[in-house]
Amino acid sequence: MKTIGQDDFAFLARLLRRRSGLSLTPAKLDLVERRLAPVMRRFGFRDATALIRELRLGRETLATAVTEAVTVNETSFFRDPQIFAPFKTVLLPAMLKARARTRRLRIWSAACSTGQEAWSIAMILDGLGLAPQGWSIDLIATDLSHEAVSRAEEGRYDTLEMARGLSVDQRASWFRPSGEYWCVTEQLRRMVDFRVFNLLDSFGWLDDIDFVFCRNLLLYFDHASRQAVLERMAETLAPDGVLLLGDTETADVGTLHEVTGIDGVYARTRAPLARFA
Numbered sequence: 001m002k003t004i005g006q007d008d009f010a011f012l013a014r015l016l017r018r019r020s021g022l023s024l025t026p027a028k029l030d031l032v033e034r035r036l037a038p039v040m041r042r043f044g045f046r047d048a049t050a051l052i053r054e055l056r057l058g059r060e061t062l063a064t065a066v067t068e069a070v071t072v073n074e075t076s077f078f079r080d081p082q083i084f085a086p087f088k089t090v091l092l093p094a095m096l097k098a099r100a101r102t103r104r105l106r107i108w109s110a111a112c113s114t115g116q117e118a119w120s121i122a123m124i125l126d127g128l129g130l131a132p133q134g135w136s137i138d139l140i141a142t143d144l145s146h147e148a149v150s151r152a153e154e155g156r157y158d159t160l161e162m163a164r165g166l167s168v169d170q171r172a173s174w175f176r177p178s179g180e181y182w183c184v185t186e187q188l189r190r191m192v193d194f195r196v197f198n199l200l201d202s203f204g205w206l207d208d209i210d211f212v213f214c215r216n217l218l219l220y221f222d223h224a225s226r227q228a229v230l231e232r233m234a235e236t237l238a239p240d241g242v243l244l245l246g247d248t249e250t251a252d253v254g255t256l257h258e259v260t261g262i263d264g265v266y267a268r269t270r271a272p273l274a275r276f277a
Ligand SMILES: C[S@@+](CC[C@H](N)C(=O)[O-])C[C@H]1O[C@@H](n2cnc3c(N)ncnc32)[C@H](O)[C@@H]1O
Pocket: 019, 020, 021, 022, 071, 072, 073, 074, 075, 076, 079, 110, 111, 112, 113, 114, 117, 142, 143, 144, 145, 148, 197, 198, 199, 200, 214, 215, 216, 217, 246
């Protein structure tokens, strides 16, 4: 493949930053070229230079395809057990207690990729039998990528994906074999509302969220975009709501406070922290 020149790379980096928040450094050049290869084939470009020339003309479908191809979709079921374990044993029980009167829970998986994160949350909730006890649960899962969201909605995974994070018992309870694949059960499918959504856009349609999962995404953002998203996420949370990042990610904004003892977990106010102590 012809190597992308300096000017073209700078243009691409600006485009990706504007469209997704992704911060690209020249060290990522090889990776970017590899990721663009399928887009070049799909749109019939000879090389990356020809593709970027067309991008400069403002072709929207191409810009969307490039953005989706370059962003990282890596995910797995129950990824980062250091976060999922305390979510299940400490944070969720405390929140259920706090919501005992309304019996309403709102959870947002904000960069859900191909759905494994949202289905993992759904399995935990379903395992607790909350719906039969009269709980109303909104589990919203969003991602920038149309392709990832459509795969998430499909809820169909190959054996390799199934082997990453799922126990045999979990597979038997919430998945059914379908040829070489496994599909989520109807019961689980009904629990998640998947949508395409770019975190750089307004969160106006989301409010009063008890748990926001925004994991393993913001580390790819530049500082300004990360701060802006985190501040808006804090506003989206219920006053005692909790934000869960990846276990190596941090939120250094004044409106979010670290939940001591659990890396990557933040609350909107200091007040609810006693509940988790
Ligand atoms: C590395 S995956 C993380 C998936 C999952 N949260 C996890 O931890 O396993 C990051 C996801 O963020 C999505 N993404 C990238 N930029 C985004 C943006 N601006 N708005 C929403 N999603 C975005 C990508 O499409 C990708 O699916």
